Amino acid sequence: MRAQLLLLCLLFAACIDSSQRPxxxxxxxxxxxxxxxxxxxxxxxTLTEARLAFGPLYLCAGVQAGTLCETARAEWxxxxxxxxxxxxxxxxxxxxxxxxxxRSYMYDLxxxxxxxxxxxxVLEAAAALGxxxxxxxxxxxxGADVVRFGIDLPVRQEAGTEIGVSVVRKSGSExxxxxxxxxxxxxxxxxxxxVWVSQIDFAALPPGPPVTLTEGSQGxxxxxxxxxxxxxxRFDWQ
Amino acid sequence: MFRDAKIxxxxxxxxxxxxxxxxxxxxxxxxAEDTITGGLDAGANVENIRDGWxxxxxxxxxxxxxxxxxxxxxxxAHAEKIYAVDLTQVPASGLPLWNLDSLQAGRxxxxxxxxxTKQAERHTSVAxxxxxxxxSADATYLISATLTKTDGRSCPPTALATPxxxxxxxxxxxxxxxxxxxxxxxxxxxxEETKYGPCEIDGIAxxxxxxxxxxxxxxxIHGDHLFFNGFPEGDEGGVxxxxxxxxxxxLNLDGTVTQEELSRIAPSQLAELDARYQLGGSPxxxxxxxxxxxxxxxKTQGHMNxxxxxxxxxxxxxx
Numbered sequence: 001m002r003a004q005l006l007l008l009c010l011l012f013a014a015c016i017d018s019s020q021r022p023x024x025x026x027x028x029x030x031x032x033x034x035x036x037x038x039x040x041x042x043x044x045x046t047l048t049e050a051r052l053a054f055g056p057l058y059l060c061a062g063v064q065a066g067t068l069c070e071t072a073r074a075e076w077x078x079x080x081x082x083x084x085x086x087x088x089x090x091x092x093x094x095x096x097x098x099x100x101x102x103r104s105y106m107y108d109l110x111x112x113x114x115x116x117x118x119x120x121x122v123l124e125a126a127a128a129l130g131x132x133x134x135x136x137x138x139x140x141x142x143g144a145d146v147v148r149f150g151i152d153l154p155v156r157q158e159a160g161t162e163i164g165v166s167v168v169r170k171s172g173s174e175x176x177x178x179x180x181x182x183x184x185x186x187x188x189x190x191x192x193x194x195v196w197v198s199q200i201d202f203a204a205l206p207p208g209p210p211v212t213l214t215e216g217s218q219g220x221x222x223x224x225x226x227x228x229x230x231x232x233x234r235f236d237w238q
Numbered sequence: 239m240f241r242d243a244k245i246x247x248x249x250x251x252x253x254x255x256x257x258x259x260x261x262x263x264x265x266x267x268x269x270a271e272d273t274i275t276g277g278l279d280a281g282a283n284v285e286n287i288r289d290g291w292x293x294x295x296x297x298x299x300x301x302x303x304x305x306x307x308x309x310x311x312x313x314x315a316h317a318e319k320i321y322a323v324d325l326t327q328v329p330a331s332g333l334p335l336w337n338l339d340s341l342q343a344g345r346x347x348x349x350x351x352x353x354x355t356k357q358a359e360r361h362t363s364v365a366x367x368x369x370x371x372x373x374s375a376d377a378t379y380l381i382s383a384t385l386t387k388t389d390g391r392s393c394p395p396t397a398l399a400t401p402x403x404x405x406x407x408x409x410x411x412x413x414x415x416x417x418x419x420x421x422x423x424x425x426x427x428x429x430e431e432t433k434y435g436p437c438e439i440d441g442i443a444x445x446x447x448x449x450x451x452x453x454x455x456x457x458x459i460h461g462d463h464l465f466f467n468g469f470p471e472g473d474e475g476g477v478x479x480x481x482x483x484x485x486x487x488x489l490n491l492d493g494t495v496t497q498e499e500l501s502r503i504a505p506s507q508l509a510e511l512d513a514r515y516q517l518g519g520s521p522x523x524x525x526x527x528x529x530x531x532x533x534x535x536x537k538t539q540g541h542m543n544x545x546x547x548x549x550x551x552x553x554x555x556x557x
Contacts, residue, residue, distance in 0.1 A: 064549040066471040066519060160478045161516035162470050172521040172537065172551040195524075199506050201397070215513065216412060222506035228518035229505070229525040 020098035023182030027076050027092045029054060030190050031084035032234075038194040042142055043202045047085060049137040049150075050193040053110035053125035055079035057189075058166065059097065059180070065106035065169040066162075073102050074180060079110040079125035084193040095187060102178050105235070106166035109133035109227065113157035115164040120156040134227065136193070137210075140202040147202050148210040151220065155227055168228055178237055185238040192233070196226045260342035262447035265454040266305050266317060266350075267332030269544070270325035274298045274461030278479065280387065287465060290387045291481035297382040297425075298325040299368060300459055301358040305336050306435070307346040307444070315341060320353045322372060324363040325459055332456050343451075347444040348542055349435025350457045352378050377427040379536060385422040385481055392419040392485045395507040400490045412509030422485050424495040430533045432540065432550050439546030458541040469519035469538055471547065483510040487528055500529040521550055 031050070038045040057076045060069035074097025082090060110126035110133055122131050129135050133155040140147045155167055170176050199222040205211050213219035273285075277294040280287050287293060303320035317336035355372035372380050393410035394401075406415040434457075436443055445455040465479040486508055489499045505511050505525055517525060522534040537550050 062549065063551070064471070067547075157516060158513050160476075160514055161468050162476050162519070165471070165519070167516065168518040171519075171523040173523055199504055201507075204397075216509070218506050218509075221509075221511060222504075225505050225511075225517065225525065228516070229520045229523055231524045 020100055021182065022097075023074065023099050023180060024094050024096050025182065025184050026186035027057070027095050028089035028186055028188045028238075029080055029082040029092045030089040030188065031082065031086050032190045032192040033085070033087060033194075038197060040140065040198045040200060040202065043140045043147075044142070045138055045140045045194075045197050045202075047136065047138040047193055047197070049135060050084035050196070051129060051135045052082050052084050052191055053079060053123075053129050053133050054082055054189075054191075055092070055107065055110055055123070055125060056112065056166075057095075057107040058105060059095070059102040060104045060106070061101060063103045063172075065104040066165055069104065069106065073097050073100055079123045081125045081128055082191060084191045089188055097180065099180050099182055102176075102180050104170040104176060106169040108166050108168070109155040111154055111156040113163050113165065113167075122154075126154070134196070134223070136196065136223065138197065140197075140200070140205075142202070146207055147205045148208075149200070149202075149205060149213060149219065150210050151213040151223055153220070153223060153227075155224060168232075170232070174232055176235065178235075188236040188238055190234040190236065192231070195231045196223050199226060259340045260447075261450045262339075262341040262343055263452045264307065264315075264338040264341055264346070264445065264447055265334050265452065266336040266338070267334045267454060267456045268302060268321075268323060268325075268328060269332040269456040269458040270298070270328040271458060271460040271462070271544075272330075274325045274459070275328070275330070278462055278465065285462075285479070287479050287481050289480050289482045291385045291390065291485070292387065293383055293385050293465065293481060295326050295381070295383045295461060297368065297380055298459075298461060299323065299364055299372065299380040300325055301353050301355040301372070301378055302350065302457065302459070303336065303358070304351045304353060305338070305457075306349040307338060307341075308349075308436070309342060309344050309346050311344075313342060315346075320351075320358040321361045322355050322358040322364050322369055323361040324368075325461070327363040334454075341447050343447055343449040345444055345446045347436035348455055349433065349437070349548075350540065351431065351433045352459075352540060353431050354378060354429065372427060375427040376429050378430045378432075379426070379428040381428065382425040383423070385484060387420060387485075390418075390420040390422070390485060391416045392422070392488045392491055393417075393509070394486050394489045394491070395503065395509075398489050398502055398507065402491070404491050410509060414509065417491050419485055419488060419491060419493060421493055422488060422495060423493060424484070426497060426532065428533060428536055430536050432537045434540035434548035434550055435542075437542035437546050437548035439543055456543050458544050458546075460539045460541060463535040463539050464532065466535065467514050468516040469521065469534065471519065478514060480510070480514070483508050483528075486510055497529060500532060501527050503528045505531060
């Protein structure tokens with residue numbers, strides 16, 4: 001009889017549901033440093049403006065986001081403008097989801113590609129930046145050489161790229177793993193504007209009036225590349 | 239009745255949970271996409287190189303193996319052998335290299351790796367000299383290819399180009415000088431070990447085996463990802479295949495693109511990598527050089543049964 005009870009207990013133990021529970025926690029966004037001296041080769045860069053339109057954000061259970069993440073573990077469907085030159089976090093909104101491991105993420109920069117739409121949709125934060133994902137203004141100096149530059153950059157999927165997929169997905173070379181419990185005080189994502197300008201060829205830009213980096217220029221490609229395939233923002237679980 | 243049972247009940251439960259042997263057999267084949275065996279043609283169709291270049295592979299050697307399958311409920315099986323194989327010589331029906339037997343019936347997750355050649359056994363399709371070179375370089379791949387285009391030209395980044403006495407024949411839209419270069423070769427030894435899996439196809443994981451049955455599954459290597467305009471997942475029909483950036487990486491215009499040249503070029507220095515490219519899904523970040531780009535694209539080439547998706551470098555398999 002005791003043996004039968006033991007077997008019954010073992011069977012029930014095997015069937016206990018490790019259930020997920022709904023979670024909701026604050027999402028905060030910030031820059032990493034105030035405007036300061038950034039090294040870009042032998043140039044020194046000072047940024048006076050670096051505003052980024054961020055969102056939506058999806059956190060995924062699997063190691064690879066994108067189409068392999070059809071259902072997010074947690075998500076924030078809003079957008080917000082973050083001042084990348086300020087270390088003071090802003091309250092962007094709340095992540096909603098269920099408890100469990102998250103091993104990857106994907107996000108847009110406030111211009112989203114939808115399968116049911118012919119053109120990407122400009123969301124609120126990018127609309128506040130005039131249709132751009134990033135507005136950057138600064139000065140680069142090398143000795144007596146001074147270059148003033150700026151860019152208004154939309155980052156989006158194009159007709160010949162991956163429709164319906166977020167523009168940025170966690171890479172395999174990034175460490176990212178967290179057990180989402182809902183007991184966290186929040187998630188803080190920090191953006192470092194210095195990585196966006198470090199590959200600009202300032203020697204190719206003329207001194208004098210501010211230069212607008214336009215599509216087709218090396219500087220435009222450098223900033224766009226840094227945003228989508230450069231060093232990623234830092235995710236700090238609080 | 240159970241009071242006198244000699245076998246501890248918890249042991250019985252453990253045994254039934256994962257230690258049973260079955261009668262099924264799984265044959266694992268290595269398959270080369272026809273972009274490797276047949277190359278890529280220039281043209282306007284989805285599968286063509288859209289900017290006019292034709293690609294032919296002379297060698298596409300990959301060290302591949304360490305097959306791991308896992309049954310829901312915990313049973314594992316392995317075929318650990320790694321082979322260096324020239325995929326240009328793999329038959330269209332696939333090359334059977336691994337066998338797993340005594341398997342329980344059920345659906346098994348499927349995983350494999352592309353590895354350092356130092357761990358590999360040389361397949362007869364690979365010359366000893368190539369095998370030795372791969373081992374010396376700790377390479378996963380040795381890829382030799384030729385790109386041709388009747389009116390082909392190279393337009394390398396001005397700050398990096400060393401054209402010597404070659405005459406300029408034109409100017410690229412971005413403004414850099416262009417030079418005649420109708421045939422571009424590369425012969426690259428690439429270290430890029432990658433773990434693929436668990437693989438799925440059309441949302442269904444792995445492979446199913448039945449009692450007493452003999453099933454097969456293929457580890458498929460694609461050959462066109464170096465020419466993708468990004469890092470797509472799932473449907474590769476949304477990508478555009480382009481090759482001009484490789485021609486523009488020939489900095490000294492000798493008709494050969496080398497690892498050294500690729501390592502000197504930042505993606506932003508190639509005007510060809512414009513809005514047609516979406517690199518936000520790269521498996522390697524930051525993408526600092528075009529050598530990083532080559533390595534990143536090779537990381538995406540492992541598939542199952544043709545087009546089945548295999549996450550790259552996922553969680554380590556553990557017992």
